[in-house]
Every structure is written in C-alpha cells, then in structure tokens.
Amino acid sequence: MAGALDGLQQAFSQLSVTPNDLPARQGVLRRAQDVAHAFNFTASALANAATNTNTELTQSVNTINRIGQVMRNLNVEFRSDARKLTDPGLDAQVHSSLEELAEIVDFNVLRADDGTFTVLIGGQTPLVMGENLYELSADLSTGSPAILDSSGKDITGQIGGGKLRALVEFRNEVLEGLQTDLDFLAAQVADGINLQLQAGVDLNGQPPFRDLFTYDPTRGEAVTMSVTDIAPEELAAALPEAPGGNGNTLNLAGLFNSRAVNNFTFTQYFGEIAGRVGKLLDVARQDAQAQTQLVAQSKALRAEASGVSLDEEAANLIVFQRAYEAAAQLIRTLDEMTETLINIKR
Numbered sequence: 001m002a003g004a005l006d007g008l009q010q011a012f013s014q015l016s017v018t019p020n021d022l023p024a025r026q027g028v029l030r031r032a033q034d035v036a037h038a039f040n041f042t043a044s045a046l047a048n049a050a051t052n053t054n055t056e057l058t059q060s061v062n063t064i065n066r067i068g069q070v071m072r073n074l075n076v077e078f079r080s081d082a083r084k085l086t087d088p089g090l091d092a093q094v095h096s097s098l099e100e101l102a103e104i105v106d107f108n109v110l111r112a113d114d115g116t117f118t119v120l121i122g123g124q125t126p127l128v129m130g131e132n133l134y135e136l137s138a139d140l141s142t143g144s145p146a147i148l149d150s151s152g153k154d155i156t157g158q159i160g161g162g163k164l165r166a167l168v169e170f171r172n173e174v175l176e177g178l179q180t181d182l183d184f185l186a187a188q189v190a191d192g193i194n195l196q197l198q199a200g201v202d203l204n205g206q207p208p209f210r211d212l213f214t215y216d217p218t219r220g221e222a223v224t225m226s227v228t229d230i231a232p233e234e235l236a237a238a239l240p241e242a243p244g245g246n247g248n249t250l251n252l253a254g255l256f257n258s259r260a261v262n263n264f265t266f267t268q269y270f271g272e273i274a275g276r277v278g279k280l281l282d283v284a285r286q287d288a289q290a291q292t293q294l295v296a297q298s299k300a301l302r303a304e305a306s307g308v309s310l311d312e313e314a315a316n317l318i319v320f321q322r323a324y325e326a327a328a329q330l331i332r333t334l335d336e337m338t339e340t341l342i343n344i345k346r
Helices: 002-017 022-080 082-086 088-104 162-198 247-255 266-306 310-345
Strands: 107-111 117-121 125-129 137-139 146-148
Touching: 002 022, 002 247, 002 266, 022 082, 022 088, 022 117, 022 125, 022 137, 022 162, 082 088, 088 107, 088 117, 088 162, 162 247, 162 266
Parallel strands: none
Antiparallel strands: 107 117, 117 125, 137 146
C-alpha cells in the first residue's frame, strides 16, 4: 500500500516535468491502478480474515454443544445407577470434557445431590441441566456476529473468556475497526485526488469530464475502489489560468505530503493502521504466553490436589508384586504337596 501511494506521487511529480507528455500521463494511470489494486487486496484480506473467523466461531459453538451432549449423557448415566458416581472412567470423562470446554468458553459448574452436573455458560446461561441440553448458536447474519442461547437470546456480553470471547472480539472490534479505517483512507485518497483534478484543465484546456477514481460506499470504499475509463489526455495537469502548464500536477503531488487525513499524510495514516496491527499481534502473543503458563500452573495444582503420586503408586506396585510372587509360590508348593500325596497313595 505504501509503495503504491509513493508510486502515484512520483508519477504526478514526473508528469509535472513534462505535463503534455502522453507516456507520462499513462504512467499516472498505471500508478493509480496500483493504488486501487492495493486497496482492493488489503480489503479482501480483511474480508477473508472475517470469513475465517466466522468459520472458527461456528466450529467453537459446535464444539461447546458437543461437549454439552457428552455431559448430558453422563448425567443420564449417573441418574440411572448410583454406583456409577464412583466410576473412575466416568469421572475421567467429566474432567476431560470440562477441561476441553474451559479452553473455549468460561463457565460455572454445579453438581447436584444425584451426581448430575449443571453447566452455566458465562455463569448465567444453561448449557446442561440434568438430562436437558440447551444448545448455543452463532448468528452470522450481520456484520457483528453474536452468540445466542437456545431461545435465540443474544448472550455475547455474558461470555468473558476463552477462545470464543477472543474470536468475537477479534471479529467485532479488531477487524471492524481496521476495515473502517481502511475504507476511510480509500475515500480520502480518491476524493482528495478527484477534487484536485476538478480544479484544473486537461490537455485541451477543458475542465475534466471524468474523475480518476471511483468507488461504491454501500459495498465498501476500499474493496470497490477502481480507476475510471479516463483517457490520458483528460488528466487535468494544468490550472485554468495557465493551460498546458504543470500547476495542477504540482498540487496533486503535494497532496501526498499534506496532513489531510486526521493530521496524517496518506502514507502515514496507512502506517498507523499497520502499526496498530503490529501492536495487537505483539499483545496477543504475550497474552497467549501468559495464558499458557497459567493453564500449566492450574493443571499442576489440580494434579497436586487430586492427582496420584507416582512414587507412592510405584511403591505400592512393588508390594503387590511381592505379594503376587508369594501367592504364586504358595500355589506351586501346594501343587507339589498334592502330587506327592497322590504318588504315596499309589
């Protein structure tokens, strides 16, 4: 993007040297095409990121519902047979399912007297209650995706952590903000250059009939930005008071050095957008590292509180092995004594 904007500025500067040269005018049109393509490409990349995020949102919600189904099935088992409350295999399934769910969304879990679990998403919205499953869904029909409960109520604000919250924030805040700023810059570039061209006259000394850039604000300025079918000789390189001169090309080249976009030049404003992306990436990496450490600490604490001591179990295994060997030896001895008694009777 920055290179395309610099290239268009250089093309206007070169045209100011030979304002009536058709190849120089064609060079301006080529560089203008580069600018439009750069905006289109960047906007498409943001749109692809939004699509991918929507897909991940849907997959995360589906995973939550799948885990909810597992918990619901476990609740059915616990209610059907009280002996299953102490089944280590079912207990392992419970912990495994809740651990997987914790990676995706924050929740509270309660256990009833009958051994069944109640899982509340965000501490408020039920996912599982007894033998009932209340599936979530993702509403992607608008530009700001939302998470809905089983009745269709928007519960996005209740989700305070996990992968699901990160995806919602990235989609609704980060991507939307970047797209808005990119569209704003595209409009400023296109409108600024078009307005300056309207102040000049073309190669025939006439006011310009066509703009250089066009876009559709209803679909997005950046993604629809393009160069019109303006001819090279229609570029208004001169000022009305000096036809055939280079006054307007100097003004056009000067646009790129003016702080017309929130006190930034065109290139500086895009640099601010790119810099913001870099900061967000750095913060995300630091947060990911911190969260990884917290997860590792939590698992270690859980293992310490409820896990099995490998050293103790190893010692018990040796004891059991010695007991087995003693029992085996006793059996062999009894076999030998029995055989001896049989032989005596013979």
